[in-house]
Amino acid sequence: MIETPGIAALFVMLAAVAVAVARQRNLFGVVVLTGTYSFLMATALAALDAADVAMTEAAVGAGISTVLFLGALNLVGSLESKPMERPWIPLVLSLFTGMLLVYGTYGLPAFSDPHAPIHTHVVPRYLQEGLAETGVPNIVTAVLASYRGYDTLGETTVVFTAGIGVITLLRRRRKKKEEGGS
Amino acid sequence: MRTDVILRVVAKLLIPFALMFALYVQFHGDFGPGGGFQAGVIVAAAVIFYGVIYGLPAARRAVPDRAVELMVAAGVLLYAGVGVAGILLGGNYLDYFVLASDPVHGQHRGIFWVEAGVAITVSGVMLKVFYLFAGRGRDPEDEA
Numbered sequence: 619m620i621e622t623p624g625i626a627a628l629f630v631m632l633a634a635v636a637v638a639v640a641r642q643r644n645l646f647g648v649v650v651l652t653g654t655y656s657f658l659m660a661t662a663l664a665a666l667d668a669a670d671v672a673m674t675e676a677a678v679g680a681g682i683s684t685v686l687f688l689g690a691l692n693l694v695g696s697l698e699s700k701p702m703e704r705p706w707i708p709l710v711l712s713l714f715t716g717m718l719l720v721y722g723t724y725g726l727p728a729f730s731d732p733h734a735p736i737h738t739h740v741v742p743r744y745l746q747e748g749l750a751e752t753g754v755p756n757i758v759t760a761v762l763a764s765y766r767g768y769d770t771l772g773e774t775t776v777v778f779t780a781g782i783g784v785i786t787l788l789r790r791r792r793k794k795k796e797e798g799g800s
Numbered sequence: 801m802r803t804d805v806i807l808r809v810v811a812k813l814l815i816p817f818a819l820m821f822a823l824y825v826q827f828h829g830d831f832g833p834g835g836g837f838q839a840g841v842i843v844a845a846a847v848i849f850y851g852v853i854y855g856l857p858a859a860r861r862a863v864p865d866r867a868v869e870l871m872v873a874a875g876v877l878l879y880a881g882v883g884v885a886g887i888l889l890g891g892n893y894l895d896y897f898v899l900a901s902d903p904v905h906g907q908h909r910g911i912f913w914v915e916a917g918v919a920i921t922v923s924g925v926m927l928k929v930f931y932l933f934a935g936r937g938r939d940p941e942d943e944a
Contacts, residue, residue, distance in 0.1 A: 669833030670835065673825070674837060678841050678926075681845045682844060689930070689936070751904070754908070756829065759830055759915070763835070764910065764911055767894040774917065778925065781872045784932055785872075
């Protein structure tokens with residue numbers, strides 16, 4: 619548990635960036651800050667030994683989403699207009715939900731508790747037999763692609779569906795001129 | 801950004817390494833961190849980087865829209881096809897054990913193709929979304 623102070627510092631920085639995002643009116647600044655948030659999150663995930671997720675967060679959260687946000691800003695302008703009134707109800711609602719979630723974490727098993735329910739069901743089998751059964755040393759890959767192959771097929775289909783959705787929504791402009799199916 | 805020499809040179813230097821790293825993440829996913837999703841995202845990020853520095857038309861010339869759309873569907877089909885191959889070879893859907901004479905080798909083969917499918921669809925979708933977002937509102941000059 620040497621990393622604990624480091625992870626705590628990362629979480630403090632995450633909170634600070636989140637507050638900065640909420641207060642910032644310049645949307646370009648918001649995009650840069652959300653990129654920073656993703657990089658901090660990726661670092662936290664790497665510190666928690668979740669290298670696969672950290673990689674995804676750094677590439678998708680900090681990289682591609684930032685570019686997409688910038689592309690969107692290019693279309694809508696980069697200054698958020700001042701709100702007409704101060705919206706209190708959403709603030710109260712989100713604070714309440716946040717506190718409810720924090721309260722919920724007290725019901726969870728302690729972090730990396732080996733007796734947590736999730737670690738006593740199928741995990742021992744994956745860890746002990748995974749290498750012999752699949753020949754894949756990285757247990758994450760073995761679970762994702764083999765034991766949980768149906769789930770990953772579903773995930774890939776979700777990504778596909780999202781792509782199709784964006785294509786259908788943003789493509790209609792092409793109707794004006796024929797571009798040979800591009 | 802198309803006129804900035806430093807950015808152009810650095811991009812040209814970095815993109816081959818990014819693509820190489822994507823291949824490493826893809827094919828080394830069995831042993832180290834990574835896999836299809838991460839590799840697909842890194843490939844897409846490399847092409848997006850190219851597009852950001854050299855302009856959207858250049859990226860579209862390098863990786864045409866048609867190929868990207870094909871990738872969006874081909875990955876899912878490849879993944880689902882691995883499942884069908886399992887049925888045809890006498891197992892269940894997505895049963896990798898029957899894909900080769902040796903069960904462990906069959907697992908390897910199944911995981912390889914399934915991860916390839918994930919990588920193809922993910923990079924296709926990411927690129928397509930980027931193309932669509934970046935192409936919005938600048939169609940006339942897009943002819944290139």
